[in-house]
Amino acid sequence: MSALTTPKASTQEAAPALGVLAYPLDPQQPRFAMGLCADATVAAATEAAFRTADRAEDGRTLFSVTVNDQRYVGVCLEDSACRLIVLHRAEPETVLRDVLASVPGVRNDAPSLGLIGESAPMQRLRREIQTVARLDVPVLILGESGTGKELVARAIHAAGNDAQQGERPLVSLNLAALPATLIESELFGYAPGAFTGSQRQGQAGKLEQAAGGTVFLDEVADIPMEMQVKLLRVLEDHMVERLGSRRAQRVDFRLVSATNRDISELIDAGRFRLDLYYRLSGVVLRIPALRQRREDIPALLQHFVEAFCTRNRMPAPQIDHDVARHLAGQPWPGNVRQLRQRIEEALVFCDGQTLRVADFARGDAARNVAVTEVVQPQITPPADALQIIGTDMNEVAHAAVLDAITRNGGNKKRAAEQLRISRSHLYKILERGR
Ligand SMILES: Nc1ncnc2c1ncn2[C@@H]1O[C@H](COP(=O)(O)OP(=O)(O)OP(=O)(O)O)[C@@H](O)[C@H]1O
Numbered sequence: 001m002s003a004l005t006t007p008k009a010s011t012q013e014a015a016p017a018l019g020v021l022a023y024p025l026d027p028q029q030p031r032f033a034m035g036l037c038a039d040a041t042v043a044a045a046t047e048a049a050f051r052t053a054d055r056a057e058d059g060r061t062l063f064s065v066t067v068n069d070q071r072y073v074g075v076c077l078e079d080s081a082c083r084l085i086v087l088h089r090a091e092p093e094t095v096l097r098d099v100l101a102s103v104p105g106v107r108n109d110a111p112s113l114g115l116i117g118e119s120a121p122m123q124r125l126r127r128e129i130q131t132v133a134r135l136d137v138p139v140l141i142l143g144e145s146g147t148g149k150e151l152v153a154r155a156i157h158a159a160g161n162d163a164q165q166g167e168r169p170l171v172s173l174n175l176a177a178l179p180a181t182l183i184e185s186e187l188f189g190y191a192p193g194a195f196t197g198s199q200r201q202g203q204a205g206k207l208e209q210a211a212g213g214t215v216f217l218d219e220v221a222d223i224p225m226e227m228q229v230k231l232l233r234v235l236e237d238h239m240v241e242r243l244g245s246r247r248a249q250r251v252d253f254r255l256v257s258a259t260n261r262d263i264s265e266l267i268d269a270g271r272f273r274l275d276l277y278y279r280l281s282g283v284v285l286r287i288p289a290l291r292q293r294r295e296d297i298p299a300l301l302q303h304f305v306e307a308f309c310t311r312n313r314m315p316a317p318q319i320d321h322d323v324a325r326h327l328a329g330q331p332w333p334g335n336v337r338q339l340r341q342r343i344e345e346a347l348v349f350c351d352g353q354t355l356r357v358a359d360f361a362r363g364d365a366a367r368n369v370a371v372t373e374v375v376q377p378q379i380t381p382p383a384d385a386l387q388i389i390g391t392d393m394n395e396v397a398h399a400a401v402l403d404a405i406t407r408n409g410g411n412k413k414r415a416a417e418q419l420r421i422s423r424s425h426l427y428k429i430l431e432r433g434r
C-alpha cells in the first residue's frame with residue numbers, strides 16, 4: 001500500500017497524527033492492528049473508526065468519531081489487502097480539511113456528505129444541506145434525472161443525525177413505481193385482516209417505520225391524484241391511520257421528497273395539487289445539471305475510477321490527461337449517473353494501466369449493442385461482449401431508459417414507447433438500476 005503515508009504537516013495548524021493503523025481485510029486472517037497508537041483512548045477511537053469506515057462505499061473516506069467526549073478525525077484508505085486508518089485528535093472543522101489535504105490522493109469526501117464536486121453550485125448545495133438538516137422543515141429536492149437527488153436526500157438525513165440519538169431510520173418510497181392502492185398501504189400500513197391477502201398481524205407503513213427519522217418520497221410528482229389529498233392530510237397533522245383501522249397515531253418524521261418533473265407545469269395542468277406542493281416544499285433544493293457544472297467532472301472522474309477499482313479489487317489505472325477534457329465536452333443528459341456508467345464501462349475496456357479517451361469510444365460501441373439487446377431481446381451479442389456487458393447490464397439498460405426519459409422531457413410513457421418496452425418494464429429497469 002505504497003500510497004499510504006503518514007500525513008505531512010499542513011501549512012495551517014494541523015493536529016499531529018495520533019495513530020496509523022492497518023487492518024487486513026481478509027476475514028480468514030486474525031484481526032489485528034499494526035502501527036502506532038498514542039494511548040488506550042486512541043486505540044478505542046480507532047476501533048470505532050474502523051467500524052465507521054466499514055460502512056464507507058469505497059474505503060477512501062474522511063471520518064470523524066467521538067470517544068470519551070473527544071472528537072477524532074481520520075482518513076481511511078483501502079486497497080485489496082488491507083485498510084489503513086490515520087487518526088488525528090480534532091476540534092475545529094478546519095482540521096478536517098487539513099487532515100484531508102495532508103494525505104495524497106484523498107479528497108474532501110466526508111464533510112462533502114458523499115457529494116463530489118467543488119463547483120460553486122455544489123458548495124452552495126452542501127451548505128444548504130447542512131442548514132436544512134438542522135431544521136424541522138420539509139425539503140423538496142429538484143433536479144434532472146441522475147443529478148444526485150437521492151444522494152442529497154441521504155445526505156440531509158445523515159447530516160441531521162445526532163450522535164446522541166443514535167441511528168435514526170431513513171425510509172424511502174418511490175411513488176412512480178407503485179399504483180395508488182399500493183402507495184396507500186405502503187405509506188399507511190394496514191390493520192390485521194384489512195384486506196384479502198394481507199398479513200394476519202397487519203403491517204406498519206413507511207410513515208410509521210420512519211418514526212423519529214426521515215421519510216424520503218422519491219418521484220413525488222408522480223403520485224396519483226387520488227393519493228395526493230391523503231398524503232396532504234397526513235403531512236398536515238402527522239396522524240397516521242393504518243388501512244382498515246379506526247385508530248390514528250401521531251408519528252414524527254422529517255419529510256424529504258424529490259422529483260425530476262416540472263411541478264409547476266403539473267400544477268398548471270391540474271395534475272398536482274398546489275396545497276400539497278406548498279406542504280412538501282418548505283425548502284426547495286435545486287441540484288444543477290452536470291452540464292452546468294462541468295468543472296466537477298475531473299473530480300467525479302477520479303472518484304468513480306477509484307470507487308469502481310476498489311469495489312472490484314483492482315488497481316486503479318492512470319487517467320490520461322485528455323480524458324477529463326473529453327468528458328467535460330459531452331452533453332450528459334443523464335447527468336452524474338450517466339457519467340458514472342460511462343466511466344465504469346470504459347474501465348472495463350481499459351488495459352488496466354491507463355484509462356484513455358479511446359476506451360470510452362469502445363464502451364459506447366458496446367453500449368449500443370446492449371441497448372439494442374434491451375429493445376430487441378432476440379438479438380444475441382457475441383459471447384465475449386455478453387460477458388463484458390453482463391455485469392453492467394442493469395446499469396446499461398438503466399442508462400438507456402434514462403436517456404429516453406430525458407429525451408422525452410421526463411415523460412416515461414413516451415420513453416417506454418420509444419424504447420418499445422412496456423411502461424412497467426421501464427419502471428422495473430429504473431428500480432433495478434438504482
Ligand atoms: N455529486 C455526486 N457525487 C458523487 N456521486 C454522485 C453525485 N451525484 C450523483 N452521484 C451518483 O450518480 C448516481 C445517480 O444519483 P441519484 O440516484 O442520487 O440521482 P437522482 O437524481 O435521484 O436520479 P433519478 O431522478 O433518476 O432518480 C448515483 O450512483 C450517485 O451515487
Ligand SMILES: [Mg+2]
Nearest residue numbers: 149150218258
Ligand atoms: Mg432518484
